[in-house]
Amino acid sequence: MSAFRHSLLGRLLADPMALFAMVIIAALVIMALLADVIAPHDPGAMNLADRFAPPSATYWMGTDNLGRDTFSRLLQGGRIALYVALTAVTISGLIGLVLGMLAGFGPRWLDNALLFFFDALRAYPTIILALALAALMPRGLSTVIIVVVITSFAEYGRVVRTQTLSLKNSEFILAERAMGASFGRIVFHHILPNVLGPFFILAAMNLPVVITIEAGMSFLGIGVPPGTPSWGATLKDGFDYIRNTPWILLSGGLPLILATLGFTFLGEALRDQLDPRLRKTR
Amino acid sequence: MSDALKVADLSVHYATREGALQALRDVSITVPEGQIVGVVGESGCGKSTLINALLQLLPENATIPAGRITLQGEDVTRANARRLRQMRGQEISVVFQDPMTALNPVLSIGRQMRDIQYRQPGRRAEKDRRSAEMLARVGIPDPVGKLAAYPHELSGGMRQRVAIAMAALMRPRVLIADEPTTALDATLEVQIIELLKDLQKEIGCAILFISHHLGVIAELCDRVVVMYAGVAVEEGPVADVFLRPGHPYTIKLIECDPGRLKEKVADLPAIPGSLPDLTDPPPGCIFQGRCDRATEICATPPPRRVQHPGHWAACHHAKPEGT
Numbered sequence: 001m002s003a004f005r006h007s008l009l010g011r012l013l014a015d016p017m018a019l020f021a022m023v024i025i026a027a028l029v030i031m032a033l034l035a036d037v038i039a040p041h042d043p044g045a046m047n048l049a050d051r052f053a054p055p056s057a058t059y060w061m062g063t064d065n066l067g068r069d070t071f072s073r074l075l076q077g078g079r080i081a082l083y084v085a086l087t088a089v090t091i092s093g094l095i096g097l098v099l100g101m102l103a104g105f106g107p108r109w110l111d112n113a114l115l116f117f118f119d120a121l122r123a124y125p126t127i128i129l130a131l132a133l134a135a136l137m138p139r140g141l142s143t144v145i146i147v148v149v150i151t152s153f154a155e156y157g158r159v160v161r162t163q164t165l166s167l168k169n170s171e172f173i174l175a176e177r178a179m180g181a182s183f184g185r186i187v188f189h190h191i192l193p194n195v196l197g198p199f200f201i202l203a204a205m206n207l208p209v210v211i212t213i214e215a216g217m218s219f220l221g222i223g224v225p226p227g228t229p230s231w232g233a234t235l236k237d238g239f240d241y242i243r244n245t246p247w248i249l250l251s252g253g254l255p256l257i258l259a260t261l262g263f264t265f266l267g268e269a270l271r272d273q274l275d276p277r278l279r280k281t282r
Numbered sequence: 283m284s285d286a287l288k289v290a291d292l293s294v295h296y297a298t299r300e301g302a303l304q305a306l307r308d309v310s311i312t313v314p315e316g317q318i319v320g321v322v323g324e325s326g327c328g329k330s331t332l333i334n335a336l337l338q339l340l341p342e343n344a345t346i347p348a349g350r351i352t353l354q355g356e357d358v359t360r361a362n363a364r365r366l367r368q369m370r371g372q373e374i375s376v377v378f379q380d381p382m383t384a385l386n387p388v389l390s391i392g393r394q395m396r397d398i399q400y401r402q403p404g405r406r407a408e409k410d411r412r413s414a415e416m417l418a419r420v421g422i423p424d425p426v427g428k429l430a431a432y433p434h435e436l437s438g439g440m441r442q443r444v445a446i447a448m449a450a451l452m453r454p455r456v457l458i459a460d461e462p463t464t465a466l467d468a469t470l471e472v473q474i475i476e477l478l479k480d481l482q483k484e485i486g487c488a489i490l491f492i493s494h495h496l497g498v499i500a501e502l503c504d505r506v507v508v509m510y511a512g513v514a515v516e517e518g519p520v521a522d523v524f525l526r527p528g529h530p531y532t533i534k535l536i537e538c539d540p541g542r543l544k545e546k547v548a549d550l551p552a553i554p555g556s557l558p559d560l561t562d563p564p565p566g567c568i569f570q571g572r573c574d575r576a577t578e579i580c581a582t583p584p585p586r587r588v589q590h591p592g593h594w595a596a597c598h599h600a601k602p603e604g605t
Binding site: 189197 | 337339366367368369370371372375376378380383384385386387388389397398400401445448449
């Protein structure tokens with residue numbers, strides 16, 4: 001029991017904020033995974049007789065302009081949001097981790113070149129870049145993921161580089177080298193674990209950002225193909241008919257807010273727990 | 283008795299924008315098997331450069347224009363990277379000055395100590411047992427429990443004990459102690475010195491003890507080398523050097539030891555002036571700019587005047603033996 005209480009999960013569960021975040025995330029994940037089972041209606045099925053139906057026992061969150069069930073579409077949207085967020089964060093995180101450590105460990109010219117590259121990418125506004133890329137590439141989830149990866153890996157790269165640089169010159173690394181540790185050993189056993197803490201926190205904090213980018217792109221009509229039930233697309237539908245049916249807009253925004261809050265709280269709780277220096281007691 | 287570590291006429295230069303900074307010039311230090319040799323000098327005298335040179339961990343802009351470093355008969359300046367890694371930690375290891383930063387903050391003590399033994403055969407439990415034994419040896423209570431602890435959970439004195447345990451874990455032939463007591467308070471200082479003495483007897487390693495603290499050197503070491511601005515100015519048995527210092531710098535250094543003061547003073551004694559510019563050191567004696575006794579002859583390289591058997595001072599004005 002006490003071993004569990006001292007494990008990362010145990011400590012997270014003891015933090016009310018983290019517990020709240022994990023409950024939200026778990027609910028979102030379960031709903032996304034079981035979307036086909038839970039959904040009361042086919043998310044794509046149009047029922048023109050029931051256009052703009054208000055929330056009721058049949059349509060829990062009402063229907064849209066084509067008579068499609070909003071709740072069923074939101075469940076599908078959760079899948080899209082989580083898929084895009086996890087894929088994009090994993091890919092951009094890995095690229096950033098490798099490039100950041102290269103910059104931190106490599107010769108000065110490589111460091112300068114990579115930094116210039118990171119800064120150039122970070123200087124580019126996400127939505128403008130998304131618009132430009134969307135003009136060149138077919139609409140679809142992979143375009144969304146590519147846009148997110150291009151705009152966000154530089155952030156991981158910078159954080160990892162800074163961490164690596166400060167660690168590289170720290171006394172305990174000198175001590176390790178004095179103890180005969182090889183280069184690989186220093187990189188993988190000593191630098192990497194020290195870099196991973198801030199890295200995971202950044203990744204957790206970036207998940208909601210990616211979800212909003214996907215929603216934003218879909219809202220602008222450059223994200224998912226038309227008809228795909230992404231949260232952003234649902235929001236857009238609701239926005240178009242805001243005078244007739246405010247509930248579409250409200251129910252499209254709700255999961256977005258919940259997902260953002262959940263991942264942000266989790267990221268903050270992780271930051272508090274993963275850094276052993278910030279831990280209160282063991 | 284053979285020499286565990288022998289530094290012969292070692293020079294180390296750093297390439298800087300102003301030219302070559304001569305951090306070490308013709309330094310010779312011999313650490314016989316099983317003895318404790320102290321190196322004393324103020325900040326900037328080249329102590330850290332010396333340690334990094336011994337470990338061959340000098341920064342990229344450093345060059346070794348002359349000299350040899352022999353560790354148990356093997357020239358480390360010619361060893362390849364692979365052989366150097368074998369030597370480090372196994373034959374020569376270091377205890378660093380600041381125990382707060384010398385341990386990896388995110389790995390447990392046990393994990394770090396297991397890592398040091400990575401070349402050793404044996405299972406994890408076996409390595410942990412060796413680690414716990416060494417922790418117990420350096421006086422850490424509950425050594426098995428401490429293997430799971432992280433560095434931030436230990437006090438400064440405990441961390442320094444852990445760092446010493448790590449350095450001694452592989453039973454090196456030469457242990458370098460880089461001001462291991464500077465960051466600790468006085469009572470801990472005494473304990474750590476006693477611990478080093480005991481360990482030295484037990485493992486039989488030679489210790490190169492680097493400090494600016496004369497009292498600690500007097501307490502612990504057999505011989506002492508006095509360094510000033512990258513030059514060894516005096517060397518001899520500890521008692522002899524401290525009782526009958528030959529070099530004006532050593533004399534000043536001993537006069538400036540706050541431990542000698544009998545009553546409260548407004549200003550602590552100091553040596554007037556500052557270190558010479560090491561990119562363009564003066565010809566002859568390195569200390570002439572701050573020396574009371576300096577005369578024209580000091581512009582020529584000072585001879586090593588033997589003061590007593592095994593005790594010399596590099597000064598024109600040092601009185602030779604018997605006078």
